[in-house]
Amino acid sequence: MSAPENPDWMIETVKGVPEDDVMRRVRALAADAEDSDGNPPLSEQTLVELGTGDDPDAVLGAYAYLSEGEGRESGELVGVGVAVQPRSAGGTGTLELVVHPDYRNDGIGTALLGVLGAQTDLQRLNAWSHGNHDAAARLAERHGFAPVRELWRMRLVHTGEVPASALPEGVSIRAFVPGVDEDAWLAANAEAFAGHAEQGAMTRADLDARMREDWFDPTGFLLAVDARDRILGFHWTKVHPAVASRTTGEHHALGEVYVVGVVPEARGTGLGRALTLAGIAHLRSLGLEAVMLYVDADNTAAVRLYRELGFTRWDVDVMYAAGAAAG
Known part of the structure; x- marks a missing residue:
């Protein structure tokens, strides 16, 4: 399924595993975003879900491609949104978005979220912001998502x-x-x-x-x-x-x-x-010489152990939930 969203780009949605070439370009886009932001924009589990298709109906991908225009070729992948449905009736799924650093602030992230929201229940999805960048926080707030969980990245440099x-x-x-x-x-x-x-x-x-x-x-x-x-x-x-x-x-x-x-x-x-x-x-x-880890901020026993071993907080990922009360 595809839908034009802007004269400069269009969005295509695919259930389950995308074609190999698309998956390759998703990984390349994620690498470019990580290079720019310092954080991987898509979690490892999301990439696993997207690439394996263990349950094709559980994964919906939205892919933003450039349209043909002056100074550019059509077909470049510039944005990706992935919605992974809950595995159980009462559970929650995952929502993650990434836009190429060269094409941000043009409405692509908002459009990806809108397309996914039209085809899935966002109320049952938790959205991750890796590094909790300001743009992601603003997008979450505009769509009624509030922070519910912090995942710390801690680092040890020890010789x-x-x-x-x-x-x-x-x-x-x-x-x-x-x-x-x-x-x-x-x-x-x-x-x-x-x-x-x-x-x-x-x-x-x-x-x-x-x-x-x-x-x-x-x-x-x-x-x-x-x-x-x-x-x-x-x-x-x-x-x-x-x-x-x-x-x-x-x-x-x-x-x-x-x-x-x-x-x-x-x-x-x-x-x-x-x-x-x-x-x-x-x-x-x-x-x-350097070692890192992820730990939930509220896992006080683990945080205490890691601090005793010399780890310090390095960065933070934030999970947002739709309809959650802020604060």
Whole structure:
């Protein structure tokens, strides 16, 4: 389905997985926006949902293309909006938008939101603003969205020794084994994040999609297991390669505390701290001096632990919900 929105551009909507060329251009657009803004505009899960099509009816993409005109060729992708429907009857979905830095302040973001709103129920979607830029905050306010959640990005720059932390008795750490550990890890992840709408709902398709990414390295996917090899906790690490940005210069490779989880029965034993330090030590062994992570601002126990380890707040992503009371 397509609809002209402006003499300079038009919007096309597609349910499910777009064509490979479109997906390639979505990633390129997201990379240009990240280079300009310093934040990835589309979350990893949104890109997974858009690229895998586990449930084609659950994903609606709106794509803004340039129309032919003086000094430009038609067909350049300049804006993307993605609405991911809730996975359960009472749940909430996700809404994310990105407009190319060279084509902002021309109404494209508003038009993308309008097209998606005409075809889906925005009241059931939560919108992310990565970096919470002023333009996104203004767009959210104009359409009745108010902030409901803060996700902090924290960073550690550390060249000294990583402190040791003893594992609980009878627990050891080993690497994830592809083809063996998937189902057991998914079960442990669901237990560890039973109250977390995104991480706790991870499916086999979600896991497989991440394992196909270039960054996936099972040696950095650490599992804490008991004597029977039951997974009690895990620390999945990630490495972001070095990049050269036209706006912010050269950036060294960066490690990430991608996800740390402990099943309920092993909480209060110090396992979370031990796993966090083991993952940081693994990243340091790769020559990475800087490590980042995401954490909910209201997760006081995790924030306290990370601050004790030397992490400081670096940036913030904000979730907006339609109809939520401000403040």
